[in-house]
Amino acid sequence: MNGRRVVVTGIEVLAPGGMGAKNFWSLLSEGRTATRKITFFDPTPFRSRVAAEIDFVPEEHGLTPQEVRRMDRAAQFAVVAARGAVADSGIELTTLDPYRVGVTIGSAVGATMGLDQEYRIVSDGGRLHLVDHQYAVPHLYNYLVPSSFAAEVASTVGAQGPSTVVSTGCTSGIDSVGYAVELVREGSADVMIAGSSDAPISPITMACFDAIKATTPRHDDPEHASRPFDGTRNGFVLGEGAAVFVLEELTAARRRGAHVYAEIAGYATRSNAYHMTGLRPDGVEMAEAIRVALAEARMPAEDIDYINAHGSGTKQNDRHETAAVKRSIGEHAYRVPMSSIKSMVGHSLGAIGSIEIAASAMAMEHNVVPPTANLHTPDPECDLDYVPLTARDHRTDAVLTVGSGFGGFQSAMVLARPDRTGS
């Protein structure tokens, strides 16, 4: 390492119930939930019928009619969030060498919503095996290959440096930021516009999660359907959204007098090499990712003030994650608050990792840790402090955020105040 340190200087979030970083934080700090009965399509045939949807009117966020036509909903989220993050950072990208500004956007399922809709048309409702190209939208290729998301973001902010989409399932949102941090550290870029976006609430996604019983079948009480770490939880609630950051090298950020939210001090990803959707209860691989991320941050586990959990609300995950945290940070696991914001904004697959990084940075900003909503009767096998129901005032100088996903990927990231670490 050449000593280049990377900090977050701009944040924008599009989340269910929380459009814009400020509204997002209000939702979290007030412990409100944004899950509801699905409105995008008739959910009656499905086992799971709740989701955390965004009421998104693209034109209200400055997108032009042609931008709306050529972009899938997730690409629209990414572009709006990227513009917001750049504005929040106050950085003047036009004053920089554009080849030193890059983009990484995470997404687990790309343009799945657009593909689902377009397939229905070109196949005439599934009747045609030889689907009819004459009914395809002109920008279908942008849906086929989701690097179009990164291309749209790079074009809108004027970045000409290294750009890509990172797609590692449900850890994409951490891995995209981690990838960007490595580019700045090694000197391949000075500024990265990094984050993630997903808009998966479509019939095909609901159907495949129904098939493996991953999403909750509980639809009598949609507002309280996402219940991580609660003994009554029985699956996650699908969500959508995006979060994008401006990442800069620390000295450059200080030179221009930027507001620094946090340093990305450590990051690691590991695989469980076990099962595409299953987790071993021992949490060994997530623990290894946490251990390596802490080592990269040169931070003892005791310095972690808050853990932003993956906390998807499946029994398997909640126990796996609890074990991983105990295994990696020992007794400190029982002292540090750990919560899941998926209880409020649902699980937006590849986007949620970045949304959770935003929540972590804002917890540091406000010295408040968000709660795990809907946690009334803890699973006895999940015996840590999950910050039930209400946010808590809590001095927060360093945060660990973790993610776990299909494919067996386990990721961990450490955020810290830059004047605290690396000394």
Next chain:
Amino acid sequence: MSGGGETPVTTGVVVTGLGIVAPNGLGLRDFWSAARTGRSGIGRITHFDPGQYPARLAGEVPGFVAERHLPGRLIPQTDRMTRLALVATDWALRDAGVRPADRGEFDMGVITASASGGFEFGQGELRKLWSRGSRYVSAYQSFAWFYAVNSGQISIRNGMKGPSGVVVSDQAGGLDAVAQARRQIRKGTGLVVSGAVDASICPWGWVAQFASGRLSTSDDPDAAYLPFDRRASGQVAGEGGAILIMESAENALARGARVYGEIAGYGATFDPNPTGGRGAGLRKAMELALTDAGLAPGQVDVVFADAAGIPELDLAEARAITDLFGPCGVPVTAPKTMTGRLYSGAGPLDLATALLGMEEGLIPPTVNVEPSPSYQLDLVVGQPRAAQLCTALVLARGDGGFNSAMLLRRCRRNPTGPTTADSF
């Protein structure tokens, strides 16, 4: 022979194994015997009847029977691209002489690229959803089609728990994945499986690919994909790619591995206007790769072109190359004229082809093309060209404006210490 290089040999990242699944050859040996002699794998689509579509030619991987190579339980849960990737990985590991069970599980990572995911699998499940109902959708749809599936399945099959990753940057992504693998090896991981395999030659994938507006509508396999030719009028798409076993040079030398070459340099840029500005973004990516490797343009022995087959894109690439190397200043080739464009698989397959060419001292040809003199390229056409190759520069461009360039080096002179040339 080129030389130079300032970093000690032991800090390099090298390729020690290749697994190839290409339209003109299944497996390294078949592929190389085709590529070195200019045998093409482009033909009329056989995976489905393409008669009703405007584009009917593709590069399909011939003779691949997954059941011969993979356990039966993997078949229903995998798309064709994943089966090809798993088998290519098996072959690459065998080629490298690596048994994953003998190594530390956290010391092996998997970093691949994807472009369209498991699209054929997705088509089957979408059809069930819309024609029969949501209850008929397979449980495997939750992962079999998504972009991360190849990395996940490779890690599971081989017990690899180290740093993982998946990048998507259209056709440029394969090189980006290899660069990310090099990054992780530099940070301390001993071995990374990298590269990419893509396959989406199914009706739904074909319609989506055709929407790019770039596919050739020719029915003549020898005239459909003619980069840098006056007749250039489009591309042929293909399936397949290559998997590379990458290790630190230190590890590879310590275990006495055969080393194909070093990943010596890499650069990536984004060009919002890829056909304007004389290919400035692509040129910048090449310059970054050269700087990264510590080499001057005169030390590059061959360029593997992106070779779009679209006149404006060919012009931009030719200008980027001639601006940097001078008119006809370096041999240029496009073996992908024999395979079609393999999306994220293209860059890794070109890396493999370049490494094999370096080993034999031969530049595989660009087939069917009569180069237009206006491009001022020394294009290797028709026959392979014998050449001492110490370095090769591989270029890849992705739709939307992604440019990646990767420099390979086979041998290195250590200017200060004892000569280690030809160790690689």
